[in-house]
Amino acid sequence: MVKIVIDARQASLGEGMKVKRILPFRKQRMVGPFIFMDHGGPVDLRPDLKKSMDVLPHPHIGLSTVSYLFSGELVHRDSLGVQQVIRPGEVNWMTAGSGISHSERFEDPGILSENSLELIQTWVALPEKYEEAQPSFENYKPEELPVYTGKGVWMRLIAGDAYGLKNDVSTHSPLFYLHVKLDKEARFGLPEKHSERGIYIAKGKLKIGSTVYSAGQMLVFEPGVDPVIIATEPADLMVLGGEPLGERYIWWNFVSSRKERIEQAKEDWKQGRILLPPTDDEEFIPLPENPFKPRDNPSPEPLS
Structure with a gap:
């Protein structure tokens, strides 16, 4: 996974x-x-x-x-x-x-x-x-970068497209890049369409399966997986990826x-x-x- x-x-x-x-x-x-x-x-x-x-x-x-x-x-x-x-x-x-x-x-x-x-x-x-x-x-500016809020989840699309969000940031290849905030116990999933995907934990902790990951770690995922990601404490994440060059x-x-x-x-x-x-x-x-x-x-x- x-x-x-x-x-x-x-x-x-x-x-x-x-x-x-x-x-x-x-x-x-x-x-x-x-x-x-x-x-x-x-x-x-x-x-x-x-x-x-x-x-x-x-x-x-x-x-x-x-x-x-x-x-x-x-x-x-x-x-x-x-x-x-x-x-x-x-x-x-x-x-x-x-x-x-x-x-x-x-x-x-x-x-x-x-x-x-x-x-x-x-x-x-x-x-x-x-x-x-x-x-x-x-x-x-922030107003040019779409924001999604849901149950315990806040996310801003920095560039590319993911989770139905798009903006006008000029890119040169298929990619996605988001700032995500999770409340404690909030659940989160990866965008599905991109072949390479990673999460950098800037603050907080995440649990995937039985393993807990901490701030300062980047998790790079296998293609096609759809893990359930749970914040065990409030977390700030940078979620990114796209197609290899x-x-x-x-x-x-x-x-x-x-x-x-x-x-x-x-x-x-x-x-x-x-x-x-x-x-x-x-x-x-x-x-x-x-x-x-x-x-x-x-x-x-x-x-x-």
């Missing part, structure tokens, strides 16, 4: 910013097109830590980054000239395609005084025909179906051929010195 359980690994993105890294995992590199997943926070946004927690400009190719906040606030800037504040319940969907750079910074003193930031960051690999698409960015190589922030494209992206960043955000171009993350081949280095460092 449960094909594999992935226990999140601790990673650090700098002083004050610890994350739980879920994907990629050596035995489960992707779930549908989802190739990367980090759970950041909750963290203490003390003013003395603010600068060290900023994510400096860095590049991407061959993927879409998807940012979703439980609490706090971030300012996104990218090489398209976009500057966008993201708040809880919103979705930032940035498609890198042939190449983009962006930063995420903590700038609101009011948010800092609340001492709270918690977010989920995922990367969605692109089908081969879109890997070299023009970069793009969209921010979607085939093998992908990942190195740092670069994803591609071709090894040689990764090497090109590395050189492009070193030579400045991927532009910096025009309103955030005074510093950046340099290309890491890493001797591993793309497929042997499955743990990108920046959160986004």
